[in-house]
Amino acid sequence: MDQLLRVQNFTVSSDGVAAGEGQSLERPFGHDVDPGQLFFWAGATASWPNRTEPGGSRGLDDYFARDFSHNIGAEIMGRNKFGPQRGPWNDHEWRGWWGDEPPFRTPVFVLTHHERPSFTLSDTTFHFVDGEPADVLAQARKAAQGKDVRLGGGVSTVREFLDADLVDTLHVVVAPVELGTGLRLWDSPEELTDRFHLEVVPSPSGVTHHLFWRK
Amino acid sequence: MDQLLRVQNFTVSSDGVAAGEGQSLERPFGHDVDPGQLFFWAGATASWPNRTEPGGSRGLDDYFARDFSHNIGAEIMGRNKFGPQRGPWNDHEWRGWWGDEPPFRTPVFVLTHHERPSFTLSDTTFHFVDGEPADVLAQARKAAQGKDVRLGGGVSTVREFLDADLVDTLHVVVAPVELGTGLRLWDSPEELTDRFHLEVVPSPSGVTHHLFWRK
Numbered sequence: 001m002d003q004l005l006r007v008q009n010f011t012v013s014s015d016g017v018a019a020g021e022g023q024s025l026e027r028p029f030g031h032d033v034d035p036g037q038l039f040f041w042a043g044a045t046a047s048w049p050n051r052t053e054p055g056g057s058r059g060l061d062d063y064f065a066r067d068f069s070h071n072i073g074a075e076i077m078g079r080n081k082f083g084p085q086r087g088p089w090n091d092h093e094w095r096g097w098w099g100d101e102p103p104f105r106t107p108v109f110v111l112t113h114h115e116r117p118s119f120t121l122s123d124t125t126f127h128f129v130d131g132e133p134a135d136v137l138a139q140a141r142k143a144a145q146g147k148d149v150r151l152g153g154g155v156s157t158v159r160e161f162l163d164a165d166l167v168d169t170l171h172v173v174v175a176p177v178e179l180g181t182g183l184r185l186w187d188s189p190e191e192l193t194d195r196f197h198l199e200v201v202p203s204p205s206g207v208t209h210h211l212f213w214r215k
Numbered sequence: 216m217d218q219l220l221r222v223q224n225f226t227v228s229s230d231g232v233a234a235g236e237g238q239s240l241e242r243p244f245g246h247d248v249d250p251g252q253l254f255f256w257a258g259a260t261a262s263w264p265n266r267t268e269p270g271g272s273r274g275l276d277d278y279f280a281r282d283f284s285h286n287i288g289a290e291i292m293g294r295n296k297f298g299p300q301r302g303p304w305n306d307h308e309w310r311g312w313w314g315d316e317p318p319f320r321t322p323v324f325v326l327t328h329h330e331r332p333s334f335t336l337s338d339t340t341f342h343f344v345d346g347e348p349a350d351v352l353a354q355a356r357k358a359a360q361g362k363d364v365r366l367g368g369g370v371s372t373v374r375e376f377l378d379a380d381l382v383d384t385l386h387v388v389v390a391p392v393e394l395g396t397g398l399r400l401w402d403s404p405e406e407l408t409d410r411f412h413l414e415v416v417p418s419p420s421g422v423t424h425h426l427f428w429r430k
Contacts, residue, residue: 058428059414213273
């Protein structure tokens with residue numbers, strides 16, 4: 001089997017915005033975006049990795065939520081998904097937004113131009129890598145040991161790998177909220193249909209799942 | 216986490232028929248039902264376990280197809296899903312419809328009133344068990360080592376476990392074909408909504424996914 005590069009559960013507003021501007025330690029999605037506006041659909045499912053109480057839905061959205069880890073052997077993420085710092089890593093004590101038990105449970109390759117030693121939190125090891133998308137993907141594929149690689153975002157990272165034509169499948173969730181300004185994945189999902197098949201699946205929760213795979 | 220008992224990818228006609236009558240070695244779904252009328256949706260996906268060539272869709276139907284094995288540690292099936300024989304097992308040489316590499320890759324518990332020794336084909340071990348549904352489920356849960364148990368069918372077996380109120384989730388696919396006569400899961404999916412939440416999700420392939428989970 002091929003090792004796919006997959007975007008999963010990536011959520012944008014109805015106008016294609018994935019995050020606001022002005023990211024900070026307190027506001028990972030920017031000063032004017034509440035992540036709950038986008039990710040409510042996932043938080044309501046039984047399989048949401050951060051769920052601490054029993055319960056949750058087991059309908060359509062749950063299939064997407066639980067596919068998050070299925071056959072994934074590594075993740076690639078942009079630096080801004082790891083933390084709000086810019087420039088050299090001055091503080092090695094702060095080890096990312098993801099807590100002591102990050103939900104990835106695989107090697108994670110964080111894109112950065114600045115060196116930093118790898119470290120492990122629970123089942124997740126963060127590596128800090130510089131390089132072209134194709135080179136980073138080759139590293140992640142090797143670490144994934146035959147499994148697929150998740151392209152975790154943020155939006156700039158997804159666009160960079162799309163521009164390099166390295167993405168095999170995308171699952172993009174469009175939430176019923178208009179954000180207006182911010183970091184945009186697309187003006188319209190149709191922008192990708194020259195290279196990808198597209199299925200559009202409305203969920204009872206109010207979001208619309210967009211499933212893309214290579215033609 | 217609980218160990219769920221899950222029905223997955225179970226496909227019926229628009230009038231609720233899962234199999235025809237007159238099952239034989241040559242016609243596992245009965246003399247008047249071509250399995251392609253029901254299962255075309257799964258065969259078209261990239262993740263169909265019996266796929267021998269590359270390709271296949273990676274849209275909505277593929278999420279369901281690939282969830283088949285996800286977090287499943289054992290299967291329970293009725294005798295008629297294993298083979299067309301009735302009564303005592305006279306021929307131990309014939310080892311079921313599933314070939315040398317059955318797609319289950321877990322312990323499988325085959326319901327039968329007639330003893331037969333367990334055997335292994337590739338990653339799948341078939342056990343032949345008699346007993347009440349709750350007792351068989353307890354055996355399967357133990358074998359599943361913390362993972363969920365798939366209730367594989369056929370239709371009589373699904374109904375038997377529903378009657379015993381042992382099923383936690385069901386994914387039932389309704390195919391756009393009317394069969395008229397045969398072994399019926401339901402007259403209408405609404406029959407289950409007293410005990411289960413229901414989401415109905417149409418697929419571009421023409422089938423409609425029905426997702427049930429306990430209230």
